[in-house]
Amino acid sequence: MAKVELTPLRSWDDFFPSSDRFAKPDVKDSAKWTNRVVSNLLYYQTNYLVMAVAVFLIVGFLNPLGMFTAMAVVSGVFLGSVWAGENRAAIGSFKRQNPTAFVVIVMVASYILISMLGSVMVFMSAITLPLALIFAHASFRLRNMKNKLENKMECAGLKRSPMGILLEALDQQEENLQKIQSFLEGKRKE
Numbered sequence: 001m002a003k004v005e006l007t008p009l010r011s012w013d014d015f016f017p018s019s020d021r022f023a024k025p026d027v028k029d030s031a032k033w034t035n036r037v038v039s040n041l042l043y044y045q046t047n048y049l050v051m052a053v054a055v056f057l058i059v060g061f062l063n064p065l066g067m068f069t070a071m072a073v074v075s076g077v078f079l080g081s082v083w084a085g086e087n088r089a090a091i092g093s094f095k096r097q098n099p100t101a102f103v104v105i106v107m108v109a110s111y112i113l114i115s116m117l118g119s120v121m122v123f124m125s126a127i128t129l130p131l132a133l134i135f136a137h138a139s140f141r142l143r144n145m146k147n148k149l150e151n152k153m154e155c156a157g158l159k160r161s162p163m164g165i166l167l168e169a170l171d172q173q174e175e176n177l178q179k180i181q182s183f184l185e186g187k188r189k190e
Helices: 030-043 045-062 064-087 089-097 099-117 120-140 145-155 162-169 175-189
Strands: none
Touching: 030 045, 030 120, 045 064, 045 120, 064 089, 064 099, 064 120, 089 099, 099 120
16 A cells, blocks of 8 residues: 655645636536536645635634634544444445535534534534635546546555545545555555
């Protein structure tokens, strides 16, 4: 198995080029839209991390206690959902059959717990705002050949990155590329 590496920071011209490299996603073809989002998440993951950290730090300086509470709750719910998906057959089956619904349920559960602790606005601004910005960019940014190649290498197991591991934990990778990865891992063992 390849070691985990953070992808390089993409240039501003690549990350946010002219408007001709952005297009409205085809919401009627969810498979194509999901593929675009996953590809962009893998390719621009370091840029997304920098953007999220910047928003996170700004909000953290404004409300440090609320920020810590929100981080603890979201981390706990996420880790609990990954554990439950791995150790409970019914939850694991639901996660594989309805990956988007599973992610939404995790986010709603986090929101409910945070609202009970009184840190809703911190959650909305520190966690949801970067996620919304990342999702918007990943949805509207058209892929290029380099992006597609990096995605195939990640999904085939030739390259590992933190975003790839996260997407794998959420069962958000393309199924046919997972088959390629299993085949390659089998060949490596032989």
